[in-house]
Amino acid sequence: MAERFGLENFMHNIEIEIAGKSYPVLVEKEEEALIFNLAEQLNDEISDLQRRYGNKLNKQDFLSMLLFTYAKKFKDLENNSKNNKIDEKIDTLYLMLDNALGLR
Secondary structure (H helix, E strand, O other): OOHHHOOOOOEEEEEEEEOOEEEEEEEEHHHHHHHHHHHHHHHHHHHHHHHHHHHHOOHHHHHHHHHHHHHHHHHHHHHHHHHHHHHHHHHHHHHHHHHHOOOO
């Protein structure tokens, strides 16, 4: 696939394992360690869930729980980013208003 897009010099395939299943992932060389670390983190979190819930849930359930957890964290970060941008704009408007009124 990388060859098809002319990315063979930048991208390569690696195999990662998540919840006992292997997946091919196309990565840039400098991202390889990060991807392996993320896979290890996911597997550690799955193991924690398995210890906590035992045989009550299957791997699909654990993956779904992790997906939801990560989606929630992502949404929280997204909202924080939007709030920070709004705060920056408000600060800029206050500064402009102070300058226009000669308060600064």
